[in-house]
Amino acid sequence: MDEAVTQGFDDQPVHRQAFTDAIAALSRRKDRLARRQEILVERAEKVLVFGEPDARPMGYAHSPKMPCYNMQSVVDVDSGLIVHHDVANEANDSQLLHPMSLATMEVLQVDRLTVLADGGYSNAQAIAACEHDRIEVAAPIKRGAMNTDFFRPTQFAFDEASDTIRCPAGQTMKPSGKHTRNRAIRYRTTACRDCRLKPRCTAGAQRTIHRLFDQAALDRMEARIYANPSLMVTRRCTVEHPFGTIKRMSGGGRFLTRGLRAVKAEAALSILAFNIIHAVNVFGPARLTPSA
Template sequence: MSFIEGMDRGQAALLPPCIDDYIAPDALVRVVDEFVGGLDLVGLGFERAISAATGRPGYHPADMLRLYIWGYLNQVRSSRLLERACHRDLEALWLMKQLAPDYRTIAAFRHDNPQAIVAVGAEFVQFCRSHGLIGGQMVALDGTKMRAVASPKNIAGAERLARDLAHTEREISYYLDRLDTLDEQVEQGFSDKPAHREAFGSAISALQRRRERLARRQLELEKREEKVLVFGEPDAKPMGYARAPKMPSYNLQSVVDVESGLIIHHDVFNDANDSHLLHPMSTDALRVLDTGELHVLTDGGYSNAEEVARCERDAITVSAPIKRGAMNSEHFRPTQFIYDEASDTIRCPAGETLRPSGKHTRNRVIRYRTGACKTCVIKPQCTPGAQRTIHRLFDQAALDRMEARIYDDPDLMKIRRCTVEHPFGTIKRMSGGGRFLTRGLKAVKAEAALSILAFNVLHAVNAFGHRKMIGVA
């Protein structure tokens, strides 16, 4: 029995196959081609979307955009790898019509059109929404940390820089002393060719360059007025979870439509804290969906009372658990103190009434106290101090309503997990484990938009079918 054999490479064919025959009718690359072909590149703000009257012709932005979207769909993000794909990948040959731009041209396109690339991602969302592919009544919000193009060794603050500079000075002094000792040996005739003199001189030169670099970093840190800086990628910040090592990263936020599973809005921040991002991300999603009200599912990291109250005022309903700090189990917990909204008082476990006794405007809290603590028989179970103080946030009522929704419908958090966690896993797999290739917040936002767009295209085709996507395109 013989093996399956291929055709002879030297065999001539009377009718050579068309390159279009090599691409399957339901290939994702055809969806990419149709989608980009329907875009208004001039309106989206792409540079050189209109060819110049003179000079050497350039590549059409539509072709470069097609190449990038296809690349992110196939985990080919590097400009050098994209250049190589244009020569040897059948889908890239078909998509680019056998054009093969060099890697500098490919990289320059992404560098020169960051805002336009972000607009393309938003255009695909509107493309899906206009054809009824997005529900738009309930969304899930979450964030994840994406690695920046920087080493954790480049993270430094004023204390570390001062320590490194002092250590460098000591090393320079050490080598200078060794050189002085070698010179004395030569003068006294003990040695005419001192060993290691050239090596010591090289070490001193390297240490002096390091001292200058550290001094420049100190000036840069003072100029930016920040405690910690990632040198080489100053827009990134050290981020991590729990006690894990803090890596230079960006905070990628996404809003996912529960019904369709598509990411309807996203943004990139260099702040690791999510608590102040609830309102801006929710209102942006509301504007994208162009609806009068919205239900947002999220986790405890967004349980900021002021942000939740602002969302309620904008007709945005938030459902999330309240993030609570560590509590002393030896004493009564704040949740055991019952608040009465009508009288603005709090009843303690002993049945006494705590009344407002002052405000802290910066922290947006109200203090509640009672004089009955002095004679309370269960005081040891309540506080080790002279008096128990309960703090209630200005917008605590909004937090209580938010948490009540979770207790009324526990499945909401299951829906949130199943909706918003999956896209992050897919995006990180498609982006080399969750790491950006570009530097600077503006360029990183463009790269994130390409990753989000690639996910949306893949998910839309899987969810709604290739024929429907091509048909509406």
């Protein structure tokens, strides 16, 4: 022991080999992580689960949520049966509204459709696309956080004929540019400088209102909900029950298979089982059993 201390730590063959092995292991780990980083960049992803590469985190509030899949279902209001479903690894429901609605029209073989959805599907571009394909959507509009000290955007009236906005002070706001990424048009007025209501409107030099390219579709949808508030009650009572029942049937709502293709098959079997049970409960076994 004294001899080892005297000769120094680095002179021991055993320790030299341990250092060599550790450096080699770290080098291999560095290369492995570098390859994984390249995969993340190629896929434009923030998180990649190597045991389940098709899964994605369903949101990033403060940190990535647990990777999973996004099961979509369309339930018929009258029968309570699931008429169409899909499983995706897209976390944003609003991107799935239009394709799910189109697929449902094809399944039902109809040329018009009314869709009731929750606020997660509120997307002006998707709703406008649905309108174009004769799909009428009713979903609560998502609004960002607003400073309650100032006038709300809903207090500014848009005039479609002149493409201008009338502010609470009665001034006319005109288009002053576009925000391409957010698909919105900016409206401003030079009257803000001397406006007596400016302290109630903005802390900046002038107030800016952004109007989405497809805002008209949102306005029409909002009018439908105000005209018939029971639509959202109908949605909740129609689609939440099947989803909750399937989660309970699966023992907690976790898929047991791996890979998007296998998960789609598992979801299809679960929904088939639900539809059979629900049909028996609603229509009775006699109506579902062929007569002798």
